[in-house]
Amino acid sequence: ASSSPALSSGPKEVESLKKPFTPPREVHVQVLHSMPPQKIEIFKSMENWAEENLLIHLKDVEKSWQPQDFLPDPASDGFEDQVRELRERARELPDDYFVVLVGDMITEEALPTYQTMLNTLDGVRDETGASPTSWAIWTRAWTAEENRHGDLLNKYLYLSGRVDMRQIEKTIQYLIGSGMDPRTENNPYLGFIYTSFQERATFISHGNTARQAKEHGDIKLAQICGTIAADEKRHETAYTKIVEKLFEIDPDGTVMAFADMMRKKISMPAHLMYDGRNDNLFDNFSSVAQRLGVYTAKDYADILEFLVGRWKIQDLTGLSGEGNKAQDYLCGLAPRIKRLDERAQARAKKGPKIPFSWIHDREVQL
Amino acid sequence: CAAKAETVQKVSDIVKEQLALAADVPLTAESKFSALGADSLDTVEIVMALEEKFNISVEESDAQNITTIQEAADLIEDLVQKKPAAETS
Numbered sequence: 001a002s003s004s005p006a007l008s009s010g011p012k013e014v015e016s017l018k019k020p021f022t023p024p025r026e027v028h029v030q031v032l033h034s035m036p037p038q039k040i041e042i043f044k045s046m047e048n049w050a051e052e053n054l055l056i057h058l059k060d061v062e063k064s065w066q067p068q069d070f071l072p073d074p075a076s077d078g079f080e081d082q083v084r085e086l087r088e089r090a091r092e093l094p095d096d097y098f099v100v101l102v103g104d105m106i107t108e109e110a111l112p113t114y115q116t117m118l119n120t121l122d123g124v125r126d127e128t129g130a131s132p133t134s135w136a137i138w139t140r141a142w143t144a145e146e147n148r149h150g151d152l153l154n155k156y157l158y159l160s161g162r163v164d165m166r167q168i169e170k171t172i173q174y175l176i177g178s179g180m181d182p183r184t185e186n187n188p189y190l191g192f193i194y195t196s197f198q199e200r201a202t203f204i205s206h207g208n209t210a211r212q213a214k215e216h217g218d219i220k221l222a223q224i225c226g227t228i229a230a231d232e233k234r235h236e237t238a239y240t241k242i243v244e245k246l247f248e249i250d251p252d253g254t255v256m257a258f259a260d261m262m263r264k265k266i267s268m269p270a271h272l273m274y275d276g277r278n279d280n281l282f283d284n285f286s287s288v289a290q291r292l293g294v295y296t297a298k299d300y301a302d303i304l305e306f307l308v309g310r311w312k313i314q315d316l317t318g319l320s321g322e323g324n325k326a327q328d329y330l331c332g333l334a335p336r337i338k339r340l341d342e343r344a345q346a347r348a349k350k351g352p353k354i355p356f357s358w359i360h361d362r363e364v365q366l
Numbered sequence: 367c368a369a370k371a372e373t374v375q376k377v378s379d380i381v382k383e384q385l386a387l388a389a390d391v392p393l394t395a396e397s398k399f400s401a402l403g404a405d406s407l408d409t410v411e412i413v414m415a416l417e418e419k420f421n422i423s424v425e426e427s428d429a430q431n432i433t434t435i436q437e438a439a440d441l442i443e444d445l446v447q448k449k450p451a452a453e454t455s
Contacts (some may be wrong), residue, residue: 263405289453333407336407336411337407339414340407340410340411340414343414344409344426349425
């Protein structure tokens with residue numbers, strides 16, 4: 001960044017300026033194209049590998065579940081009774097649970113942003129919208145699978161009668177308008193490390209909302225969240241396989257990308273959320289998720305620990321000096337985060353109760 | 367009032383150890399942790415090491431405001447002074 005952009009082969013930086021319709025929250029300096037152009041060839045040469053190893057993790061549409069499988073059938077005579085039963089079960093769920101479920105749903109509903117994010121990545125982007133490359137096929141089919149998640153949760157929450165749909169819909173519109181700032185720099189190394197982490201994070205959080213729905217006696221909602229969690233697990237398997245392959249081809253570049261991503265911290269996909277009222281909406285939602293144990297700082301450290309083990313970071317050999325530093329950093333990071341989290345938890349003061357517009361301004365403990 | 371040179375020295379030693387800095391890296395009271403390569407994790411770890419060394423407890427909100435060796439030393443002396451009163455209350 002110190003030399004002239006025209007001469008520099010390194011990342012290019014674009015100043016972020018405040019304009020209308022830009023995110024209500026500050027985004028980082030935008031770094032572009034940090035992967036050296038010659039490495040694009042690595043991804044081109046992985047085309048066949050991706051066809052045989054990646055696309056097998058997609059599910060045939062004919063064999064896929066659809067939101068309608070879990071919802072009252074509006075064409076059936078029993079529709080009204082089924083809706084009544086759904087609402088009776090939803091009555092047993094506490095407000096704080098709904099705040100977390102709504103936040104998860106809004107995160108899923110910002111799917112256009114995530115497809116965009118995948119298509120920012122050099123060497124793997126869908127260049128036409130109907131590109132026949134394995135990478136593009138994966139991204140479109142992945143998006144199509146994911147699209148069912150927000151759809152299902154949205155319809156469930158609408159029918160539950162417990163939430164302010166208009167406020168939720170506004171939050172979704174704000175969020176998609178804001179985008180996200182994952183700092184993946186058009187770099188597929190960074191991009192696939194990010195998605196590996198995120199798919200596991202969503203697997204964990206949907207798994208936890210499933211478990212808690214069951215504890216509150218709502219088996220149907222538990223099934224909904226559990227089914228979504230199972231998709232996320234399958235997607236995690238696919239993305240971690242890509243990165244595993246990158247470690248095989250380019251261990252030094254991949255370990256440095258992993259360390260870089262962790263130094264920048266993995267931001268949650270919906271970190272720019274806003275409902276038109278609360279400037280700390282994402283932090284407040286995150287606090288409730290942490291308190292309920294749906295997604296916690298310890299989960300973050302556990303995911304990191306899992307990925308370090310999954311990609312056998314400890315066993316990497318023949319790295320450069322910088323690569324060795326990245327390896328040491330990654331192997332020591334999860335225990336450090338856990339230690340700090342224990343300190344923070346030990347000192348955590350009880351948070352205030354604040355109103356959430358998503359549930360008609362009813363107050364929830366942070 | 368500014369912290370004693372002795373406290374500043376003790377803090378410098380801990381920062382040096384925590385960030386695994388080479389012996390010849392020059393440290394002054396004004397040295398910023400971030401300029402020494404510390405990220406937010408390192409900063410909290412420095413605070414934790416200081417708590418242990420001086421037998422004090424730093425509030426979470428204060429911990430985040432410490433950016434230099436001088437600021438750390440000032441806060442430590444402040445906390446050490448307050449300590450007896452805090453213990454009898």
